[in-house]
Amino acid sequence: MSITVHWFLPTHGDGRSIVDRPHVTAVGAQTPREPDIDYLAQVAQAVEHLGFTGMLTPTGSWCQDAWVTTAALLGRTKRIKFLVAFRPGSLTPTLAAQMATTYQQVSGGRLLLNIVTGGESTEQRRYGDWLDHDKRYERTDEFLAAMRAIWSGAPADFDGEHYRLRGATAYDVPNPQPPLYFGGSSPAALPVAARRADVHLTWGEPPAQVGERIARLRELAAAEGRTLRFGLRAHTITRDTSAEAWATAQRFLDQMDPADVAASQAKFAVTESTAQRRMAELHGGVLHSDARALEVHPGLWSGVGLLRGGAGTAFVGSHEEVADLMSEYHDVGVEEFVFSGYPHLEEAYWFGEGVRPVLARRGLLAEQGAPAAAPRVPDPSPAS
Numbered sequence: 001m002s003i004t005v006h007w008f009l010p011t012h013g014d015g016r017s018i019v020d021r022p023h024v025t026a027v028g029a030q031t032p033r034e035p036d037i038d039y040l041a042q043v044a045q046a047v048e049h050l051g052f053t054g055m056l057t058p059t060g061s062w063c064q065d066a067w068v069t070t071a072a073l074l075g076r077t078k079r080i081k082f083l084v085a086f087r088p089g090s091l092t093p094t095l096a097a098q099m100a101t102t103y104q105q106v107s108g109g110r111l112l113l114n115i116v117t118g119g120e121s122t123e124q125r126r127y128g129d130w131l132d133h134d135k136r137y138e139r140t141d142e143f144l145a146a147m148r149a150i151w152s153g154a155p156a157d158f159d160g161e162h163y164r165l166r167g168a169t170a171y172d173v174p175n176p177q178p179p180l181y182f183g184g185s186s187p188a189a190l191p192v193a194a195r196r197a198d199v200h201l202t203w204g205e206p207p208a209q210v211g212e213r214i215a216r217l218r219e220l221a222a223a224e225g226r227t228l229r230f231g232l233r234a235h236t237i238t239r240d241t242s243a244e245a246w247a248t249a250q251r252f253l254d255q256m257d258p259a260d261v262a263a264s265q266a267k268f269a270v271t272e273s274t275a276q277r278r279m280a281e282l283h284g285g286v287l288h289s290d291a292r293a294l295e296v297h298p299g300l301w302s303g304v305g306l307l308r309g310g311a312g313t314a315f316v317g318s319h320e321e322v323a324d325l326m327s328e329y330h331d332v333g334v335e336e337f338v339f340s341g342y343p344h345l346e347e348a349y350w351f352g353e354g355v356r357p358v359l360a361r362r363g364l365l366a367e368q369g370a371p372a373a374a375p376r377v378p379d380p381s382p383a384s
Contacts, residue, residue: 001335002366003326003359006054006083007047007348008340009070011035012063014043016343018252018307019260033343035064041076043345050352053366054081056233056338059116061126067099074107082107083181083338085114089129089139093146093163097170101151104174111174114181115140115197117189120272133272137188138162144180144196151177181231185213186274194220197228199336203275204234204313205282206297207325211332218333231336232329235304235314238322238350245316249291252342253303261287261306268309276309283312299325311340319354323362326355330364 015032033039047055057066070082084103086096103111117140118124121132131139142160149156151174155167182197184190193200200217202210214230221228237252239245265285271277283294283302294303296313299321305312315322326337341347359365 001330003330003334003364004053004336004366005356005359006056006336006338007043007052007351008338008344009040009043009055009057009073009082010340010344011040011057011066011069014039014343014345017255018304018342019255019257037069037072037076039345040069041073043348044073044077044080046345047348047352048077048080050348051356052080052348052352054083054112056083056114057085059085059087059114060123067103071103071106074110079110081110081112083112083114085116087116087118087124087127087129088143089118089124089131089136090127093143093158094150094165094168094170096143097147097150097168097174100147100178101170101172101174104176104178105172109176111178112181113178114183114201115144117184117192133186134188137184137186137192141192141196144192148196183233183275185278189274190217190220193217193228194226195224199229199231201231201233201336201338203278203311204232204300204315205278206300207328207332209278210329210334214333229335230333231338232334233311233338235311236322236339236341236347236351236355237301237314237316238319238347238354240318240354242318242321245318245321246291249301249303249314249316253288253291253294256287256307258287261285264307264309280305280312297325314341315339319358322351322355323358323364326359327362327364 013032013035044055057070059066066084066086070084100111100113117136139162142162146158146163146165149158150168150170153173155169156165158165179198180196181199181201182193183201184193185202194217202213217228237245237248268276268280282296283305287306288294291303294301296302299315299317301314301316302312304314315325339351356365
């Protein structure tokens with residue numbers, strides 16, 4: 001069971017800080033990098049050159065559209081796959097099936113799909129979606145069943161509470177059929193993952209907790225006559241030495257404004273998302289002065305979640321230490337990792353040139369195609 005590693009495409013912007021828009025007075029804060037297509041292409045080309053398998057592209061009103069952005073990047077890259085996130089409530093199963101089929105033909109089979117049911121009603125209503133949390137997962141279940149029926153190649157009829165289709169087709173079948181990545185940790189989400197997903201993604205809780213969820217999902221999938229793969233989404237801060245990595249984590253912490261942390265924690269306190277609540281529980285909403293005080297498992301830092309929603313933990317340490325932590329997750333069943341870092345360009349090089357060779361020496365890394373040529377960026381300093 002080998003490890004597959006993906007990276008993240010920062011379609012909301014990038015920079016040398018966890019802070020979205022660093023205050024002028026923040027320690028070491030830099031001007032953020034806007035997500036123009038040239039910068040995103042630079043990140044994608046670097047990730048491709050470093051041998052990653054795919055790039056997760058997020059969805060939401062806070063970032064660029066994933067379908068359009070990644071389609072624009074197909075011509076700027078050669079091999080990298082794009083893990084396109086989308087919300088089932090924002091388009092019909094037929095249109096999604098057709099878009100995926102077209103994407104596979106245009107890209108030569110470089111599409112992966114990340115199903116985002118939507119954990120927050122406030123965000124969903126921006127798209128005109130007024131279903132509650134559990135109803136959204138019921139709709140996702142129907143959506144994925146209908147989309148797979150359309151991909152069978154025969155005109156599909158479907159009758160559900162949320163969708164009724166007659167003779168639905170996508171004009172062709174996708175080749176290959178894109179695997180479905182699915183996130184969600186609530187009681188409403190897990191049965192849908194067991195029935196419909198190919199890969200279940202979770203955020204970076206400590207390995208024992210992740211292992212418990214994997215065991216539960218394996219049971220649910222077996223009851224459906226299915227098997228799942230499992231992936232983990234987290235950030236990385238990896239350097240030649242552990243001290244250098246933790247110095248970077250400390251710099252990120254020093255840049256945080258207590259008022260911003262309090263505002264973020266107030267928002268997370270009323271979240272509908274089970275996974276987001278678990279992220280918040282790891283750090284308890286407390287802004288410590290010492291980064292190591294937020295280490296919730298050896299090498300697992302919860303400081304990102306003080307400000308950022310979504311994945312709130314980072315793998316921090318030397319390249320060997322980060323590989324060790326990945327191995328711990330691998331031992332409990334994680335086969336795929338989706339990483340990111342600040343900035344995404346430089347951190348991709350730290351991970352790609354530092355951790356990937358360690359994984360390869362240990363025989364853990366999945367085989368990749370020959371890396372495509374890309375411009376080499378200078379090695380970042382430990383303070384990057």
